[in-house]
Structures are given as structure tokens and as C-alpha cells.
Amino acid sequence: MPAVSSRLTKLRNAFLTGLALLAPLAVTFIVFSWLVDAIGGRFRPFFFFALPDTLRDHPSLSIVWNVLATLLVLCLVTLFGYVSRYVLGRFFGQLLERFVQSIPGVNAVYNTVKQIVGTFSAQNRNLFSKVVLIEFPRKGTWSLAFLTNRTQGEPQLKTAQEVWTVFVPTTPNPTSGFLIMLPRHEIMELDMSVGDGMKMIISGGAVVPPWPSPVAGESETAHDRFTASRS
Numbered sequence: 402m403p404a405v406s407s408r409l410t411k412l413r414n415a416f417l418t419g420l421a422l423l424a425p426l427a428v429t430f431i432v433f434s435w436l437v438d439a440i441g442g443r444f445r446p447f448f449f450f451a452l453p454d455t456l457r458d459h460p461s462l463s464i465v466w467n468v469l470a471t472l473l474v475l476c477l478v479t480l481f482g483y484v485s486r487y488v489l490g491r492f493f494g495q496l497l498e499r500f501v502q503s504i505p506g507v508n509a510v511y512n513t514v515k516q517i518v519g520t521f522s523a524q525n526r527n528l529f530s531k532v533v534l535i536e537f538p539r540k541g542t543w544s545l546a547f548l549t550n551r552t553q554g555e556p557q558l559k560t561a562q563e564v565w566t567v568f569v570p571t572t573p574n575p576t577s578g579f580l581i582m583l584p585r586h587e588i589m590e591l592d593m594s595v596g597d598g599m600k601m602i603i604s605g606g607a608v609v610p611p612w613p614s615p616v617a618g619e620s621e622t623a624h625d626r627f628t629a630s631r632s
Contacts, residue, residue: 440474441467448473516576529568532598534589537569537581544569545602546581547595548588556582572605 445466456462502508529547537544550566557564563585570578591598597610 437464437467437471441470444474445470513574513576516574529595529598532591532593532595533567534591535567535569535581535583535587537579545598546570547598548590560584570602572602575599575602 448470449466501511529549530551531548533546533548534543535546536542537546546567546569548565549568560582564582565585565588567581567583567588568578569581570576593601593610593612600608601610
């Protein structure tokens with residue numbers, strides 16, 4: 402009896418294992434069959450109306466027409482979604498923007514926010530290669546700025562020295578500012594990232610990145626480089 406019981410237990414476990422493996426396949430097949438029958442069977446007359454009745458209604462080809470009709474419906478739904486997202490969405494977006502622009506007061510806030518977002522988008526942020534400190538607007542007063550260019554053709558030739566271009570944004574609206582060309586030795590390069598510099602400017606100095614940063618702790622500090630360049 403114990404041997405028979407052990408065999409029955411093994412058979413039961415094998416059956417349950419096979420059932421567990423086949424159940425997901427069976428459910429998938431049932432759902433797929435239902436979708437093909439519900440979608441393809443319903444829309445088949447609209448896609449294959451030009452076919453002869455003997456060919457379209459042939460029992461052995463019914464599953465083929467249903468599958469093809471289902472695929473066509475899925476393609477049309479995908480195409481509709483694409484058109485809605487890239488054509489209709491853009492149209493309604495422009496319509497909404499024109500409506501906001503027509504509201505006095507709201508349009509000023511909207512334009513300011515839009516300019517800030519555009520200025521600090523990923524594309525425009527690449528224009529700022531480094532955060533720097535310069536003495537501006539007078540000696541002894543330091544301003545945070547962004548280095549935009551290290552080479553200047555005609556200005557560099559006319560000044561007979563190496564000049565770099567920096568952008569000094571205004572606070573808290575950094576979309577405006579001053580374009581300044583300074584000699585290289587008057588620019589102090591900082592180790593903070595461009596994103597941290599932007600946060601500091603927009604917050605009016607309330608958000609200050611931690612110092613020393615991990616990078617600065619392992620390398621020469623910006624102040625040391627600046628001191629060495631002026632000596």
C-alpha cells in the first residue's frame with residue numbers, strides 16, 4: 402500500500418506540474434481566439450467585401466480572414482493614435498497656447514515660464530560649458546556666470562590677449578543677462594555643475610550646492626587654479 406500511495410502522489414504531482422505549465426498557454430490561446438473572433442469576425446465583411454462569397458465564407462479559411470482582419474484593425478488603431486499624438490495633439494496644443502496668450506496678465510507669466518524652460522532645456526544647457534566667477538559689475542564684487550566660449554576670433558586679435566566669453570544671467574529671471582568678454586586670468590572656474598549653478602541663480606542664492614564636492618576633493622580646487630593663473 403505505501404508503494405501504491407507513493408505512485409499516486411507522484412502522478413498527482415506530475416499532473417499538477419503539467420497543469421501549471423499548460424494553464425498560461427491555454428489562457429493565452431483562449432484570449433487570442435476570443436479577440437480574433439470578436440474583432441476579426443466583426444470587421445471581416447468591411448475589409449474583404451470584394452472577395453467572392455465562396456472564398457470569403459469558406460469554413461476552412463474563416464480563421465485566416467479573421468486573423469488578417471484583426472491585424473488590420475490593430476494597424477488602423479495604431480495609425481490613429483500616431484495621428485492623434487503628432488498632428489491633432491500639436492494642433493490642440495497650439496490652440497490652447499493662443500488662448501492663454503490672449504488672457505491679460507496670464508500671458509506674461511506664461512511667456513516668462515516658457516522662456517525659462519526654453520533657456521534651461523537640455524539643448525540650450527549644452528551652450529553653458531562651465532560655471533565661473535567674475536568680478537562684476539565692479540572690482541571686488543563677484544558674480545556667478547556661465548562660460549560659453551573659450552575662443553573669440555576678432556575680439557581676441559583686437560585685444561591682443563586671450564579673452565573668454567561669459568554670460569552673466571539676472572536673478573531670478575535668468576533669461577536675460579549680460580554678455581561679457583574677459584581676459585582668461587580674470588575668470589575663476591568653479592567645480593559645481595551647470596545644473597547647480599542654474600538652481601543657485603534662480604533661487605537668488607538660497608540654494609547653494611554642497612562644498613567641497615566629491616570631485617573637488619579628489620582634484621585641484623578652482624580657487625587654487627585661479628590663484629595659480631593670476632600669479
